[in-house]
Ligand SMILES: Nc1ncnc2c1ncn2[C@@H]1O[C@H](COP(=O)(O)OP(=O)(O)O)[C@@H](O)[C@H]1O
């Protein structure tokens with residue numbers, strides 16, 4: 150990595166603004182997977198052990214510039230404190246007087262966690278005023294939020310214009326591991342994409358088609374492609390304005406000889422609920438009143454065959470609503486196939502990683518990345534804004 154890291158700077162006595170990605174999955178206020186918190190511990194420990202005054206900042210969910218009570222970082226502060234065995238003070242504000250007062254009282258080795266940065270309207274706009282307000286709190290900026298490095302926001306990019314900026318250990322490890330795998334990918338190279346962030350993910354497919362041999366599309370994302378092929382998808386997740394793009398990508402895949410595979414069967418239900426009665430249908434037979442919530446057994450088998458013969462597999466986004474047991478099997482089946490693959494395997498994304506952990510297969514995966522969208526953009530060959538702002542060696 151050609152960026153400076155926390156090993157290259159003296160942090161003792163310095164106020165360090167450390168952007169982390171604590172965007173963890175929650176179920177009724179309970180953290181269901183703390184992988185992203187654990188992944189940031191080496192950097193946080195390094196900073197405290199070396200006498201920094203640590204100011205942690207993260208987003209949680211997508212509150213869109215407003216205070217959303219359920220998205221406060223309070224449970225995250227508690228879990229972090231347990232994991233570190235050290236008290237972590239959390240502010241109820243993200244910037245402003247209360248925060249400045251807390252920062253002024255920090256001693257070497259103390260940790261302060263700011264409230265959700267996305268409660269501020271300026272965060273996602275990369276507002277210069279908010280960037281300056283963040284920068285005013287600190288002497289050094291550390292970016293360890295690999296999962297959010299593809300966003301040019303005030304706490305991931307703007308702040309670095311005002312402070313010396315270096316990478317944390319997690320950021321460094323992710324960039325090195327993913328960089329190595331992607332530089333000269335072993336082939337066949339297979340990408341598996343699913344999940345619900347259709348707008349974000351559909352954009353990366355264009356560039357992926359220049360890199361991969363196989364592209365397996367499942368989860369919520371698949372219905373926009375199925376619909377673009379003329380299949381009726383009922384009430385399934387759909388981005389109607391992306392249909393043309395999906396068509397263009399399928400044509401491009403054909404021209405380039407990339408095998409682009411979509412589900413052939415689906416587990417459907419008439420409502421989005423854990424106890425919704427599930428029905429198995431071929432994708433051509435999705436009833437008008439139903440939505441696809443998982444890939445079916447035929448699809449699982451086809452996907453697994455491709456995965457088993459791949460030398461490099463990158464997976465981002467669950468194949469179904471795995472949070473509901475009856476719609477989890479497709480995701481677990483793909484997880485098992487990835488775990489059994491003898492090539493290099495990489496899984497990225499908060500929910501995909503949570504799914505793999507839930508199925509007990511995490512140990513068998515080559516690299517568990519904390520970034521879904523971020524790893525996909527890296528795979529496309531893009532420079533991530535949160536990395537671009539860090540100082541070169
Ligand atoms: N068919 C589907 N319909 C609706 N939501 C889906 C479907 N398949 C998967 N999902 C949802 O996608 C979410 C994860 O999407 P996303 O954030 O894009 O993945 P990741 O966090 O792994 O990058 C999960 O909460 C899952 O329930």
Ligand SMILES: O=C(OP(=O)(O)O)[C@H](O)COP(=O)(O)O
Pocket residue numbers: 170172210211296297300497498499500519520521522523
């Ligand atoms: O969960 C995240 O991304 P991911 O779902 O692609 O892994 C990151 O925390 C970024 O969140 P965002 O996609 O709301 O900017």
